[in-house]
Amino acid sequence: GEDVEQSLFLSVREGDSSVINCTYTDSSSTYLYWYKQEPGAGLQLLTYIFSNMDMKQDQRLTVLLNKKDKHLSLRIADTQTGDSAIYFCAVIKAAGNKLTFGGGTRVLVKP
Amino acid sequence: EADIYQTPRYLVIGTGKKITLECSQTMGHDKMYWYQQDPGMELHLIHYSYGVNSTEKGDLSSESTVSRIRTEHFPLTLESARPSHTSQYLCASSQTQGGSPLHFGNGTRLTVT
Numbered sequence: 001g002e003d004v005e006q007s008l009f010l011s012v013r014e015g016d017s018s019v020i021n022c023t024y025t026d027s028s029s030t031y032l033y034w035y036k037q038e039p040g041a042g043l044q045l046l047t048y049i050f051s052n053m054d055m056k057q058d059q060r061l062t063v064l065l066n067k068k069d070k071h072l073s074l075r076i077a078d079t080q081t082g083d084s085a086i087y088f089c090a091v092i093k094a095a096g097n098k099l100t101f102g103g104g105t106r107v108l109v110k111p
Numbered sequence: 112e113a114d115i116y117q118t119p120r121y122l123v124i125g126t127g128k129k130i131t132l133e134c135s136q137t138m139g140h141d142k143m144y145w146y147q148q149d150p151g152m153e154l155h156l157i158h159y160s161y162g163v164n165s166t167e168k169g170d171l172s173s174e175s176t177v178s179r180i181r182t183e184h185f186p187l188t189l190e191s192a193r194p195s196h197t198s199q200y201l202c203a204s205s206q207t208q209g210g211s212p213l214h215f216g217n218g219t220r221l222t223v224t
Contacts, residue, residue, distance in 0.1 A: 031210035042117075042201050042215035086152055094209050098144075098159065098169075104152035 006102035018076040022089035029091040117216035134202030143185040148199040
């Protein structure tokens with residue numbers, strides 16, 4: 001089955017850019033998502049990209065997709081303390097029934 | 112803004128008790144899901160449903176059961192709670208079409224003493 005991997009932890013200074021990486025194994029994954037989880041809360045959909053796209057930008061967020069390497073990244077520009085959270089990538093096939101989540105990356109923003 | 116609600120937010124209960132975690136959504140979504148989240152963050156799918164009267168077991172074996180009598184309601188029940196059931200439980204829903212994103216509730220943090 002699909003396997004999705006993320007690094008566990010990222011520390012970044014306020015105002016710098018953060019880059020969170022994700023790799024997946026199934027090349028037929030069609031929809032790729034980024035979710036944010038703040039302490040004590042559920043997961044909030046941040047952004048998504050389709051497999052026929054290489055890049056998507058939404059305000060401070062940029063998603064890059066390298067289909068050849070099966071690598072997805074989320075860049076947060078001008079990182080703020082409110083960006084401290086756990087970030088999950090998730091992938092699914094077009095005809096798939098269930099999302100496969102990565103293990104989550106805990107991002108800590110230092111003032 | 113997703114309209115999916117979970118109650119209670121926090122629950123502390125003794126071993127052996129029966130509990131039901133509630134999940135309701137007002138978006139008319141056919142698909143609903145229950146995830147169990149480790150303290151180490153990883154999410155495990157324990158149950159899902161494609162619609163009324165449909166329930167399926169997820170990837171992680173769970174002693175809990177679910178029911179789907181109404182589209183908007185997907186409760187999870189533990190007949191006899193144990194300390195190993197201590198976890199965060201997250202409910203989610205999505206539209207039927209393939210690739211639709213999941214919308215999550217705020218979760219129920221369960222502690223079994």
